[in-house]
Amino acid sequence: MGPVWTLSRESGRVTIAVLIVDDSAVVRQVLQQVLAIEKTIEVVGVASDPIFAMRQMGIRWPDVIILDVEMPRMDGITFLKKIMHERPTPVVICSTLTEQGASTTMDALSAGAVSIVTKPKVGLKQFLEDASSDLIQAVKTAARANLGNLVPAAEHLRPQAVRNNTKSMAQTTEHIVAIGTSTGGTQALEAVLTALPDATPGIVIVQHMPAQFTAMFAQRLNELAKIEVREARNGDRILPNQALIAPGGQHMSVVRSGAQYQVQIKDGPLVNRHKPSVDVLFKSVARCAGRNATGFILTGMGDDGARGLKLMRDAGAVTYAQDEASSVVFGMPKEAIAIDAATHVVSLKDVPRRILQIRSC
Structure with missing residues (x-):
């Protein structure tokens, strides 16, 4: 389902109708002030809990929650699942940075939320004001999301997800797979990784996600997938039957040490407004792996990864971009296709097969 935007009664311009649901009066007030900066966004209601929210939605249904x-x-x-069952609507989760909050937020993404905006326990008002551009971008991205592609991917695989890690103890790998994604990527990665058997090349992944959430996300995927999935640590080897996810708030690049590939995790400035950045990963893969790598750019807003994927292709790698029909947000793949960075354009459901065509070791 694409965006269903409404017309402002005042000017006739297209606006995004937003409903804010938060039990904190401070958060509700600050979010209203922040979103008021953007003329294409209209806050049509606020509610202190889902019960009040449902009453308001009975009068006017928002474009984004x-x-x-x-x-x-x-x-x-519970509220999110109810919305997705009754009338799927783009939802941006506004969650506190805690371990418990991270786990709950992962549940929300799995249930169909589009993206995450994090809020700290202290200094909340200043944080939300400082992060105004990110909040506005999150709402705009959510409004453009194709909710028909936000489907929980692997619940039916839980009982069968038995992992065999013997091959992940290998001392080298001849080929690596690099994947970059953003909005809609949590569901896309779940669909891809849970479809892989325990005989795959080493995989490195950048998913745009705040710090604190990537470890929980990797743990969730590890429970579902047959291969090993975990948050990357500095110096980790890239091994067959293993997927390493870049930690939120840090860049991940690939380096070569003899016959082995390793990941390097370090801080640095934002690249394309992101940390981790897909371009940082892809450019390092192009530099040190060349034709010994395969790249995939999946669903996401913006252009992060497009130039890096082009460098990978120029270095001899086979590269893929997800098609529009299966993308939640056709931004990053579209930009990659526009600059001829993708060797092939494929549906999300075809990605696991393409990975399995690669000789892993």
């Missing part, structure tokens, strides 16, 4: 996950009377996850 900003939703807290821990609230009285009905938690955000």
Whole structure:
């Protein structure tokens, strides 16, 4: 389902109608002030919990919902599932940076939320004001999301996900797979990684996601997939039957040490407004692996990764971009296709097969 934008009564311009659901009066107030900066966004309602929200939605259904996950009377996850069942609507989760909050937020993404905006426990007002551009971009991205592609991918695979890690102890790998994604990527990666058997090349992944959430995301995928999935650590070897996910808030690049590939994790400035950045990963893969790598750019807003994928292709790598029909947001793949960075354009469901065509070791 694409965006269903409304017309402002005042000017006739296209606007995005937003409903804010958060039990904190401060958060509700600050979010309203922040979003008021953007003329194409109109806050049409605020609610302290999902019960009040449903009453308002009975009068006017929003285009995008900003939703807290821990609230009285009905938690955000239950409310989200109810929305997705009754009338799928783009939801941006506004969650606190805690381990418990990260776990709940992962549940929300799995249930169909589009993206995450993090809020700290202290200094909340200043944080939200400082992050105004990110909040506005999150709402705009959510409004453009194709919700028909936000489907929980692998719940039916849980009982069969038995992992065999013997091959992941190998001392080298001849080929690596690099994947970059953003909005809609949590569901896309779940669909891809849970479809792979335990005989795959080493995989390195950048998913745009805040710090604190990537470890929980990797743990969730590890429980579902047959291969090993975990958050990358500096110096980790890239091994067959293993997927390493870049930690939020840090860049990940690939370096070569003799016959082995390793990941390098380090801080640095934002690249294309992101950290980790897909371009940082892809450019390093082009530099040190060349034709010994395969690249995939999947669903996401913006252009991060497009230039890096072009460098990979120029270095001899086979490269793929996800097609529009299967993307939640056809931004990053579209930009890669526009500059001829992709050797092939494929549906998400075809990605696992393409990975399995690669000789892993």
